[in-house]
Every structure is written in structure tokens, then in C-alpha cells.
Amino acid sequence: MATNLQLDRSKANLLFSSWTLARDIVKSATAIPLPGGVATQETDDYDYVHTRFSALHNHLLAGGCYAFLCTAGGLSLQELQPSAEKPSFSPVAVLGETQQGLGSQAPEVEAALPPSVAEVAIATGQQGPPGQTLLLVSRGHGDLLLMLRQAGGVGLSAAVHPLRPQAPLQGVRPFVLEAAVQVPDSGHIHCVLWAVRPRSDTQPSRCEVFAVTLALAAPAGAAQAQGSSEVPELQVLDVKLLRRSPMSPHGVLANPATGALLLALDPTGDGAEEATPVAARGAAAQPHAEPVDDSGDPVSPRTLQAAAARLAQYTSEEPVGPLPQSQWADLYSESGPDGVGDVGQEPACTLYVYDAALSCVEQIPCLPHKVLSCQLQQDRLLLGLTDDVDCAVVEVACMAGAAGSQDGLSTCGFKVQHATSVPALAYVAAGKLQRKFLLLTPPGGSLGAALVESQRYAYLYRATAAGQEYGQQEVVELGLPEGSQGVLGAALVPAAGGASRLLLLTSSELRTYECS
Numbered sequence: 001m002a003t004n005l006q007l008d009r010s011k012a013n014l015l016f017s018s019w020t021l022a023r024d025i026v027k028s029a030t031a032i033p034l035p036g037g038v039a040t041q042e043t044d045d046y047d048y049v050h051t052r053f054s055a056l057h058n059h060l061l062a063g064g065c066y067a068f069l070c071t072a073g074g075l076s077l078q079e080l081q082p083s084a085e086k087p088s089f090s091p092v093a094v095l096g097e098t099q100q101g102l103g104s105q106a107p108e109v110e111a112a113l114p115p116s117v118a119e120v121a122i123a124t125g126q127q128g129p130p131g132q133t134l135l136l137v138s139r140g141h142g143d144l145l146l147m148l149r150q151a152g153g154v155g156l157s158a159a160v161h162p163l164r165p166q167a168p169l170q171g172v173r174p175f176v177l178e179a180a181v182q183v184p185d186s187g188h189i190h191c192v193l194w195a196v197r198p199r200s201d202t203q204p205s206r207c208e209v210f211a212v213t214l215a216l217a218a219p220a221g222a223a224q225a226q227g228s229s230e231v232p233e234l235q236v237l238d239v240k241l242l243r244r245s246p247m248s249p250h251g252v253l254a255n256p257a258t259g260a261l262l263l264a265l266d267p268t269g270d271g272a273e274e275a276t277p278v279a280a281r282g283a284a285a286q287p288h289a290e291p292v293d294d295s296g297d298p299v300s301p302r303t304l305q306a307a308a309a310r311l312a313q314y315t316s317e318e319p320v321g322p323l324p325q326s327q328w329a330d331l332y333s334e335s336g337p338d339g340v341g342d343v344g345q346e347p348a349c350t351l352y353v354y355d356a357a358l359s360c361v362e363q364i365p366c367l368p369h370k371v372l373s374c375q376l377q378q379d380r381l382l383l384g385l386t387d388d389v390d391c392a393v394v395e396v397a398c399m400a401g402a403a404g405s406q407d408g409l410s411t412c413g414f415k416v417q418h419a420t421s422v423p424a425l426a427y428v429a430a431g432k433l434q435r436k437f438l439l440l441t442p443p444g445g446s447l448g449a450a451l452v453e454s455q456r457y458a459y460l461y462r463a464t465a466a467g468q469e470y471g472q473q474e475v476v477e478l479g480l481p482e483g484s485q486g487v488l489g490a491a492l493v494p495a496a497g498g499a500s501r502l503l504l505l506t507s508s509e510l511r512t513y514e515c516s
Contacts, residue, residue, distance in 0.1 A: 002364070005365065005366045005385075005409070007387060007394075007418045012392075012423075013464060013467065015467050015468070016423035016464065016471065019428070019470070019473040020471070020473070023474060025446075026460065026474060028513075028514045029513050030086075032510045034069060036072070038069060038488050039059075039070050040054075041053075041113060048204065049196045049205045053248050055436075057114060058375075058491075059505055061116065061117055062118070063082075063376040063378060067505065069089070071091075074094050076091055077093050077115075078091055078092060080510075083494065083495065083501075088510070095139055113174040114176070115138060117135055119135055120191075123257050126182065126184065132149065132150040138193075142175065143172075144177075144234065148231050162193075162210075162239050163195055178191075178249060178251075179254045182256065183259040183356050184258070189214040189215075190254075190356075192210070193212060194207050195208055206245065207244065207247060208241060209249060209263065210239055210241055213239075217233040242354070242360075245265050245268070247347060250265060250371055250383070253380070257398065258356060259355070260355050262352070263352040264383060266348050268347075345430075349383070350363055351366070355412055366383075370385065371383070371386075372385065373437075375491075377442070377493070379397070380398070381395070382394075384438060387426070389424050391421065393420045395418075397417070399414065422461065434455065435452075436453060437452040443463075447502075447515050448463040453478075455486045456480075457478060458502065458513075461473045476513065484506065488505050
């Protein structure tokens with residue numbers, strides 16, 4: 001069943017004219033050194049999916065609550081309280097080879113992905129003792145561990161490898177964890193993860209999204225613990241392919257009350273491989289097959305010859321000279337073929353809703369609106385969609401049950417509602433050629449959005465009222481040293497008194513900007 005997403009036209013500010021510069025948005029800025037370097041992706045695979053993900057990956061995970069750092073003891077999972085008075089990292093656990101249970105039996109890994117973590121969403125009536133938390137952790141090498149946090153310490157289970165080929169094939173596929181939920185009836189855990197399917201002769205590289213069903217078994221002697229001896233073991237019961245996409249998921253949200261999952265994904269090319277018979281794919285790959293255009297008709301050799309002749313006038317054997325070493329974003333008069341940058345080239349999005357049995361019960365296409373941003377914030381998903389030149393902030397929240405709601409679109413325990421709009425943000429974001437993160441907040445905060453470039457600037461946009469003609473923005477110069485990795489993570493979270501807080505993670509420090 002498909003239901004188109006409808007935006008609330010009353011949220012748009014039709015009287016808005018432009019953004020004006022202000023200097024009083026940032027009240028204070030602090031920087032805290034990191035206890036170790038940020039754990040980044042280590043791979044020599046540079047296909048489109050890997051490259052796009054590594055360039056735009058936010059290393060402040062789970063809405064800015066976790067990060068992986070390389071400390072003296074090894075790969076360390078660090079926790080961050082973004083809404084605390086003075087945010088700082090505190091260690092959770094060190095993930096070493098012995099704690100994974102891999103040892104000399106480690107299977108061959110295709111190519112590493114960054115480490116990832118997902119907190120298991122558990123219904124209120126099924127939660128354990130106060131302070132106990134279940135986490136699923138992966139080092140990015142195809143391994144999956146269960147982490148039990150409680151008052152006595154942190155325990156780690158032995159690793160399992162859910163994406164392994166059938167015998168006699170060997171090896172494991174690395175993946176990235178997105179979300180996890182405990183099913184209320186069975187007690188099993190459904191986790192959503194994705195892996196890269198490498199390019200082939202007939203298909204480009206693409207992302208495959210899986211749902212893995214896990215069972216918690218009684219603790220065994222092989223379980224390794226840090227201050228705890230009762231860590232359940234993971235057992236992989238089932239692995240189900242949910243969707244394919246040309247890029248990684250925009251976001252995933254789990255509802256602990258119903259066990260349902262919501263997947264925000266680019267639907268381009270989804271299901272194309274299943275719809276094409278194997279025999280047809282084999283015929284298309286023959287070396288003497290005729291070239292076919294988009295309509296499926298053979299291309300005439302005369303047409304190909306004429307096209308080659310037209311292209312010849314644009315080619316030359318003369319050297320073009322030295323190329324520019326760096327190209328920075330034009331701060332005020334953004335560049336682009338029409339002066340608007342890449343407006344209209346944003347990825348598409350469809351919301352797929354899966355029930356506790358992992359059956360797709362709803363599809364919500366977002367077209368004609370495209371995705372500008374998608375981020376997890378506490379128990380909700382904030383989706384920024386293009387609405388002409390504006391950015392419509394769509395909020396996906398979890399409800400206690402599967403019953404519907406009068407406001408917005410409700411399905412299977414999720415409520416999809418157009419919360420607010422940030423005027424002219426889609427137009428502005430299209431012109432920021434070095435844009436890396438576009439951060440949004442729910443209504444009620446002092447900021448409406450923040451746009452963070454990879455190296456030089458961060459742009460803060462104050463929330464606007466209905467009918468307000470001019471909005472206020474402040475440009476913050478980051479001042480990162482030349483040759484640094486730039487901004488690796490960012491989060492925009494609410495602070496006390498209705499204020500907002502911008503967190504930026506670099507390779508050496510955590511920066512905090514208090515905004516009014």
C-alpha cells in the first residue's frame with residue numbers, strides 16, 4: 001500500500017524575503033581535546049557507495065550520543081551527553097580482538113567500513129533493571145557483538161558474522177548498523193544494517209539493506225566481560241534482504257512498542273534486479289549484443305557515428321595547464337550553472353514501514369520533494385525535504401500503539417507529520433559546494449537549522465516566525481588547520497531555556513557552540 005506524503009501549506013512562509021547577517025547568535029564556544037583519534041574508514045575501495053558514504057558520514061552516531069575513538073587501549077566506544085551542561089566523552093568499552101572472540105579464526109573480510117553502534121529499543125514494560133542498556137556494536141569488519149551496560153560494568157558477547165556466504169564460499173561482508181529493536185512478543189532482536197554490493201559487469205555498486213533476526217541465548221564461558229559475567233550470546237536466526245538502493249539509507253527508526261521499523265531510502269533502481277530474468281541479464285552481457293538506449297530500441301550505427309563526430313569538436317590534444325589545487329565555496333554569490341548550485345539534484349526518498357514480522361505494510365513516497373537532510377534525534381527522525389526553495393521539516397515520531405492520530409499520517413505505530421519549514425534553505429544549501437552536514441531541530445528551539453562545511457565555515461540560521469520577512473544567520477569561521485581531516489561529525493541539539501547547541505567533532509577535539 002502506497003500513500004503519498006502531503007505537506008502542510010500553512011507551514012510555508014510566503015512573505016519571507018532573505019537572510020541577513022547577525023553577530024549575536026553564538027554566545028560562547030569551547031573546545032575539549034579528544035582522548036584519542038576518531039576511528040575513520042580504512043579501505044582502498046573507491047566505488048560510488050563507499051566514496052559517498054565516507055565523505056558524508058557523521059561520526060557522531062545515534063543522534064550525537066556515541067563516537068568511536070582510537071585510544072591507547074585500542075578501539076574505544078565513547079558516550080557523549082549532548083544536552084549536559086558541559087558535553088564531554090566518557091569511555092564505555094574497549095573493543096579488542098580477544099573481546100570479539102575472533103582470534104586466529106577470523107574470516108576473510110572484503111573491505112572495512114567504519115565502526116557502528118545501535119542502541120536496542122526496548123518497550124517500557126520489558127526493560128531490565130534501571131541503568132541497564134543493550135547495544136549492538138560492529139567494528140566494521142563484518143562482526144556483530146552484544147554489549148550489556150549495567151551498574152556492575154560493561155559486558156561484551158562473542159562476535160557473530162551475519163553476512164556470510166553459503167559453503168563452500170568463505171569470507172564475510174562488512175556492514176553498518178542503523179537501528180535495533182526488541183520484538184515485544186518473541187523477545188528477539190531485529191537489527192537493520194546495510195552492506196555494499198560491489199559493481200559487476202552489468203550492475204553498478206549499490207547498497208543492500210538487511211534485517212537480521214537475533215536471539216539471546218544463555219551466557220556461555222566464551223563470553224568476555226568487563227565487570228560483568230552475565231552477557232547473553234547472540235544467535236543469528238534469519239537474514240532478510242529488505243531493499244536495494246544506489247546509496248546508503250537516509251535514516252532508520254525503530255518503534256519499541258510495536259516492534260516496527262521505518263526505513264527512509266532512495267528508491268531509485270529498487271527491485272530492478274529481481275524484476276529482470278537471469279537469462280535476460282546473461283544475454284545483455286554478451287560481447288556482441290547490440291547497444292540499447294533508454295527506450296529499449298537498438299541504437300543505429302549511423303547515430304553513434306554522428307554523435308562521435310559532434311563530440312570530436314570538443315576534444316583536443318593540447319594540455320589544459322595546471323588545475324586549481326582547491327576550490328572553496330563562494331560565501332555570498334554562490335556558483336553553479338544557473339547561479340543556484342545543485343538545486344534539484346538531491347536524492348529521492350520513500351518511507352518503508354515494516355511490522356514486527358518484517359513485512360512491508362506501507363510505502364510513503366516523498367516525491368516530488370527531495371531529501372536535504374535526515375537525522376535521528378532521541379526517539380524521532382527529522383527529515384528535511386525540498387519544498388520549492390524552502391526546506392520542509394518532516395517529523396517521524398513513535399507512538400505507543402498502532403492506533404492512528406488526527407494530525408499527520410499514522411501507520412504501524414509511526415506518526416509522520418510536517419512540523420515546520422525553514423524558508424529558502426533548499427536554495428541556500430544548493431549553493432554551498434563544500435556542504436557536509438545540514439542539521440535540523442524540531443520547533444521550539446532558538447535555531448532552525450545549521451549548515452556545516454567540511455573545512456571552513458558553519459552557517460547558523462535562527463528560527464523564523466510565520467510571516468517574518470527577514471531571517472537572521474551567522475557565519476562561523478572554523479579555523480581548522482590546513483591538511484586536517486576537517487569536520488568529522490556534527491549534531492544540533494536543544495539546550496536549556498529553549499536555546500540550541502551545535503557540536504562539531506574534528507580529528508583532535510570536540511567543539512561546542514552555545515546559540516541563542
